Amino acid sequence: MDPRRIIWRVYHTISLLHTGHLFRHIHWRGDMDIAPLFGVIITTPSPPPPTLVFWRTPPVGSYKINTDECVKDGVASGEGIIRDSSGQYIRAFFSFYGDCTILEVELRAILDRIILAQRLGLSVLWVESDSTLAIHCITKGGGPWHIQATLRHIRHLLALDRDTITHIFREGNQVADLLASEGWDRRYYYEYSSQDLPRRHRSLVQIDRFGLPNVRGL
Numbered sequence: 001m002d003p004r005r006i007i008w009r010v011y012h013t014i015s016l017l018h019t020g021h022l023f024r025h026i027h028w029r030g031d032m033d034i035a036p037l038f039g040v041i042i043t044t045p046s047p048p049p050p051t052l053v054f055w056r057t058p059p060v061g062s063y064k065i066n067t068d069e070c071v072k073d074g075v076a077s078g079e080g081i082i083r084d085s086s087g088q089y090i091r092a093f094f095s096f097y098g099d100c101t102i103l104e105v106e107l108r109a110i111l112d113r114i115i116l117a118q119r120l121g122l123s124v125l126w127v128e129s130d131s132t133l134a135i136h137c138i139t140k141g142g143g144p145w146h147i148q149a150t151l152r153h154i155r156h157l158l159a160l161d162r163d164t165i166t167h168i169f170r171e172g173n174q175v176a177d178l179l180a181s182e183g184w185d186r187r188y189y190y191e192y193s194s195q196d197l198p199r200r201h202r203s204l205v206q207i208d209r210f211g212l213p214n215v216r217g218l
Helices: 003-019 032-038 102-119 132-140 145-157 174-186 199-209
Strands: 051-053 063-072 075-083 089-099 125-129 164-167 190-192 214-216
Touching: 003 032, 063 102, 063 174, 075 102, 075 174, 075 199, 089 102, 089 174, 102 125, 102 132, 102 145, 132 145, 132 164, 174 199
Parallel strands: 063 125, 125 164
Antiparallel strands: 051 214, 063 075, 075 089, 089 190
């Protein structure tokens, strides 16, 4: 119980943990001024550089569905927009789902938009979402039991050898993101036709259509 031996063992243990990357910089939060006493030099990592995110038009003869969700206080809405190969929107919509998890509402939004597209007679679909987890569950399987029925329905409607489902960053999903907030505020189902989409939504559609980028990471 010699004090000098206890101090040395503490110093030695902290140094070993840091060298083995088990005691990281975040663990020094609030005590960074004493880190150099243990031979630990803390540097602030540089943020990743900004990147440009583009929305891509689907191939000729196919249609693109972008979906998003909004969950606040456990209450959810799901939204999306369907566009053709020229970037012109065909139908935009939002739905109110009530009590849902984020993953559940993402999948329900995707399912409802696929059903709507098929009701409109549209085939060869490109589904795009900013939820990597939802895409993984659809394409690779897995997920909790309560979403399995929705996943089976989506896979039944999509032909993965013909249709496409991919991820897009939120910065490239601006139209669906705006619809998501609107659906949560209004709390009912609504479809915008090709004539009555609000001006702000139309502006974002035009930005995508002209291939203008959004910036991620600022």
